[in-house]
Amino acid sequence: MTETTMTKGEYAARRGVTPARISQYIADGKIGPSALKGEGRSARIIVEIADRHLAQRLDASQALGANGAMSRAVNETPQPDRPAPHPPAGCDGDLQRRPAGVAETETEAALRVAAQEKAEQAKLLTAKMRRQEALETGRYILAADARAQIARATSAAFRVMEAGIRNMAADLAAQFELSEAEVSHALVKSFRAVRERAAADFKAQAEALPEHVEDGEEVDDGEASQ
Known part of the structure; x- marks a missing residue:
């Protein structure tokens, strides 16, 4: 049987949750290593295995849909989880993508802008330190x-x-x-x-x-x- 694989962002959209929630599932072991193909940021989700892991390992409040039955990503739409805060710039690219239709809050926007400004300041400081070092060493x-x-x-x-x-x-x-x-x-x-x-x-x-x-x-x- 051919395995179906997706990125974290794609799998999150399929289940109606944020990519951050999928990453948390992986960190908590709710999606086990056998459901991952590859390592690090480039790792992809093996859909069939991940669905099985979540069906077995999520608690009732997370796993049950509105009709009281186990949510099945293939045939049924699961209950969406509460959106996680938008991660600062520079984090895992999958964590920065948001499911379609989930709007950015004012707090998340402020955090994102602050993180971008902090990254820019760090870049300028690094460049200044390199110039100073070059001047001191005679280059x-x-x-x-x-x-x-x-x-x-x-x-x-x-x-x-x-x-x-x-x-x-x-x-x-x-x-x-x-x-x-x-x-x-x-x-x-x-x-x-x-x-x-x-x-x-x-x-x-x-x-x-x-x-x-x-x-x-x-x-x-x-x-x-x-």
């Missing part, structure tokens, strides 16, 4: 220090290039029989225009840095500038 450096490093490296590179222009002017003047002073003046003027544009770009990049940056990133920038 992060302050953006102000990074900007200073970029400025120093860029200035040093520009000084080297400007000094090289004079040698370039002398070579060009000798090769094309031109005035060294005029060639040097033209090259320096052109280079300074390039330098101003590059300096503006570097400044914009430095100002865009976050409060903390990876130490390795700044090493790369320094090496690239040189």
